[in-house]
Amino acid sequence: MAGTPVRVALLGCGTVGTEVVRLLTGQAADLAARVGAPVELVGVAVRRADRHRDVPAGLLTTDALGLVSRDDVDVVVEVVGGIEPTRQWLLAALRAGKSVVTANKALLAEAQGELFAAADASGADLYFEAAVAGAIPLLRPLRESLAGDRITRVMGIVNGTTNFILSAMEETGAGYQEALSEAARLGYAEADPTADVDGYDAAAKAAILASLAFHTRVTMGDVHREGISAVTPADVLAARALDRTIKLLAICERVVGEDGTESVSARVHPAMIPRSHPLAGVGGAFNAVFVEAEAAGQLMFYGQGAGGAPTASAVLGDLVAVARNRVAGGRGPRESAYADLAARPIAQASTRYHISLDVADRAGVLAAVAAVFAQHDVSIAAVRQEGRTQDASLVVVTHRAPDAALRSTVDKIAGLPFVNAVVSVMRVEGEDQ
Amino acid sequence: MAGTPVRVALLGCGTVGTEVVRLLTGQAADLAARVGAPVELVGVAVRRADRHRDVPAGLLTTDALGLVSRDDVDVVVEVVGGIEPTRQWLLAALRAGKSVVTANKALLAEAQGELFAAADASGADLYFEAAVAGAIPLLRPLRESLAGDRITRVMGIVNGTTNFILSAMEETGAGYQEALSEAARLGYAEADPTADVDGYDAAAKAAILASLAFHTRVTMGDVHREGISAVTPADVLAARALDRTIKLLAICERVVGEDGTESVSARVHPAMIPRSHPLAGVGGAFNAVFVEAEAAGQLMFYGQGAGGAPTASAVLGDLVAVARNRVAGGRGPRESAYADLAARPIAQASTRYHISLDVADRAGVLAAVAAVFAQHDVSIAAVRQEGRTQDASLVVVTHRAPDAALRSTVDKIAGLPFVNAVVSVMRVEGEDQ
Structure with missing residues (x-):
């Protein structure tokens, strides 16, 4: 395959990172054909270099900042998570004109403005499909397919852990603590489940979805957040009596006030929905998101919201896009925050x-x-x-x-x-x- | 808004075209902000100029070829349909370096290679999200989001007319002819319903989906096609007895032979699916498409598959994309047909x-x-x-x-x-x- 190689640095090599390496190497010929140039992995930053036998030792480094600063790196793929020091690594990469593909919802929900400004200044790309709803192509449709429409509402199940727990409470009549223990035992909940059960994870995703849907910068602080720990078996029974079910929903709405002023309501909370609603049937680790737009009407996107391979699929899709942009000499969409709508308090x-x-x-x-x-x-x-x-x-x-x-x-x-x-x-x- | 305007010629001003004009003018400020430059409608080619009171008379012309050849046109949006003379107009536009956004499934299923070659030669963009499943963002996810994955199967309901008829047969016990008459009476079927009921429309969409999913040029001739006119009330009863329902499906599969050789099976035919399958609940004018990929797993896309506003939403999304590419100096994805897999006979x-x-x-x-x-x-x-x-x-x-x-x-x-x-x-x- 002709063309100068596109050289990739990977930050993080856990569940998702390992899968990214596997796909990058296993599908090298396909990726080269789709990009128009070979895609080469030139370095992998990890915390401890002796724990990654699947990755050629020559690629491993514990110096992430050093790796993203190397001249032979064109694109940085980040699957470490967390806000610091990841933020510094990505800013350094973007400032140096390297495109960034990230799955880091917490960082984007906090610092999207800073990251996009750095990308803009150097003309680099910033893609992050994997940050919300794993493998489901959701951000690209919002950023691009619906760019000629007016989105009025985004509502979805974007956290698999809480969906598993609520489903278990409903099916077995278990209380919250019991269902949480079961989820932890089966690997659906982390040892510290706070980010999931208290709605932080879903709120970060709501901030990202609201930003894209309404062309406005929405951060974590703008999102009203309630977790599922207060949901009781009595709530579950009350829902059932009315043929409803309880789901933790991320809801982003465009609100038009009586004076015509628009604002954005972004919130995460448990809610009863009718059993006949398409979201009611979404179980376990699956995610699903409803989008309503003025011309398009109702759309739904459904798929696996987490896991190494699904998340890696989304990362690789973005990687192909930024690599194509490098080869073609163009750029993907920038931040679109021109509407600058106010956040509506809960x-x-x-x-x-x-x-x-x-x-x-x-x-x-x-x-x-x-x-x-x-x-x-x-x-x-x-x-x-x-x-x-x-x-x-x-x-x-x-x-x-x-x-x-x-x-x-x-x-x-x-x-x-x-x-x-x-x-x-x-x-x-x-x-x- | 700064930036040289992106000048658009519209071919066709029926249901979809009228809606495109309405959105283009009604959302002008939003579109300019999203593109980074104003998007201006500079001409509309129609068959009879005296029938379009909604469009400023100065924009109307009956000379489509003349319009696409004008120096002050950057992008051509085509919603006329049919193969000739549309093919000549789009080839002329692409050869002159003008980007094309089209909703023309029949043309793409026939002449995608020729159109992409013309786009490639001049460096123009060719986008066609509206050609399959109306407003549902489906082609962009296949072309871009899943570009780093290996798609194994695409299966969907992509024709609303036949879906309406089959649903009516199931609900009322009516025969095919009776249900077709009812569909025509309610405006869900054309006076000549051949393209829908004999599966030509779905087969064109299957060709487009298979081409994108498998990086292979698949045309109408490669798609096995059976319509719904032979479906009987006895079939409907037989399906019901086994808790199944009958849908007209477009199915595109990657088939790996015993010797490892890959081929593509693309077909359109009625089939029984279990009532518990997510596609079983898709009624009326709605479309839904399942996609299976090795890393991403199962994905589903659901929404309105036809109608003026939903189709216009998809057209406008593409228009924003090609206009952004003009402003940023880049290009969207080209034809990806490198895999060149054989079509597997039915x-x-x-x-x-x-x-x-x-x-x-x-x-x-x-x-x-x-x-x-x-x-x-x-x-x-x-x-x-x-x-x-x-x-x-x-x-x-x-x-x-x-x-x-x-x-x-x-x-x-x-x-x-x-x-x-x-x-x-x-x-x-x-x-x-």
Whole structure:
């Protein structure tokens, strides 16, 4: 294959990195034909050089910064993760005009502006398909295929660990801690599961998705985040009674205010969705993302959201793209943040609540509860009351209302004398009302 | 917005073209920000200039060849369809170095090599996301996101008209002609429905998908094509009895022969798929495509496959891409046909059959039928026999076998003396056996 080789430095050689090396070498002839030039691995930065027998020893180094600064490196592929020192390595690479392919969602959700500015200054490419939803081609469609459309909403299941835990709670009736232990035992949850179960991972992905969808820089701090640790078996039962299921959702919405001003609502929280919703059937390690755009309508993307090989597939796709750009002398899309929309606080987000109460079974209870909703200007979509000897179960599902109003309503109701307990409070998504 | 304008000529102003004009003008500021330069519509070629009141009269022309040859045109967007004279217009544009965005599946399935060669010679871009599955970003993922992976299979519902008819037959028990009339009445079928119901439309899309997935030039002539006009209510009932449903599928497979030689099987035919398969739930005008790749695993893309606005969304996405390439001085991916795999004839394709027979209910019938399968080396996966007074219903589902062997088996069985009728013969897909 003619053409000057495109020389690649790999940072990190864990599960994903090992798979990247395997694909790069195993498919060398195909990659060269697709790029128009050979793609050569010239160095691999690792923490401990004696632990990587699959990689030729001559390629290994523990000096990542030294590697990205070498003159014989054209493209840097980063699968280390974390914010520091990775940020410094990628900035050094981009400043030196080397294109970067990264799977690092946490870093992008924090420092995308800085990284894109460095890429822009030197004319380098910055690609990161693997950072969200693993192998699913999702960022390229948002950045490119839908670049002539107006995206209104992105909603998806983007974290496999929490999806596994919620599915287990639903299938076995287990509590959160029990389901988490089972997930850890099966390798679906890390020893420290905080990033997954508290929604940090999903929030970083929501920031990246919102940035691309709405041409606005959205960072972690702009994303409202609730994890799944507060989800109870009572919530699961309450959902089931209404033919719904609970999923941890990343939701990014374009909100048009009454004065026409647009803003972006980005949030991660558990929510009930109808069992008939396509996202309801997404189980285990799979991810799926719904996108709604004005001209395109509803789109769904589905596939494996994690794992060495799927993530490596996304990395290699980006690597082929930046290598092609090098060969053709062009560039991929830059950061598109011109719209510069404000982030809408969760209090102003328009959501729906499902509220399950344990109340005394006597006259006037429903009237009193309904009055609290009315006082807060929250419209009720459905009510279900079931008597049980002395007490009763009262379930209320609201229409869309500002989140702050819903919270205040619930607080007030919790304090009513005849309300024994607020059994479950959960947002409802996937139904337009 | 700084930057020399990117000047666009539009060929065709029907349903899709009108929507393209609307989005181009209505979103002008957004498009300029995303491209980095204004995108200007400088001419619209139509058949009759007096029928397009929505378009400024000064832009209209009936001379398409003249329009694409103008010096002040940078990009040509084609939504006319058909092979001639469209082919000449696009070749003229590409030869003159103008990038082309087209939704023309028939032309691409016939003349992709010629068009890409012209694009390559002048360094122009050729994009065609709208040619397959309307608004669903599918070709860009195949061409770019999965460029570092090895795709093994693409299987999808890519024609809304036939999907509507098959759904109606299933829901109402109607025959094919009745369901077709209903589809025509509701605007889901053309006055001449041949292209849809005989599978030509789906076959063109299969050729395009197979070309991109397998880096091989696949044309219409390489695609085995069967339409839905032979599907009977008996087939629908037979499918239902086994908890399956009938869909018109476009299937593109990479086949590795016993000697390691690879080839491509591309085919369009109705098939039974299990009701639990994600494609089974895809109804009406929606399209969905499954992609399987070695590293990425299973992916699914779902969305609206036709209609003015969804198709225009895909066209605009491509337009932004080629305009960005103009501004950045680069190029999009070229034709990738280096693998140059042979097309595998349908006779050698490995498929499964569902065969429903009406037989005399007497001893030895099953043994005789089973013997015919064994003679043709076709392995039986499941058998179900149900007696009815004198006759019996016998259903056989096979494992995968060469299509030619399956056909011969059915021919032979049809001639057996105790076989009253072959009630239904249908391929089975979506189950790995």
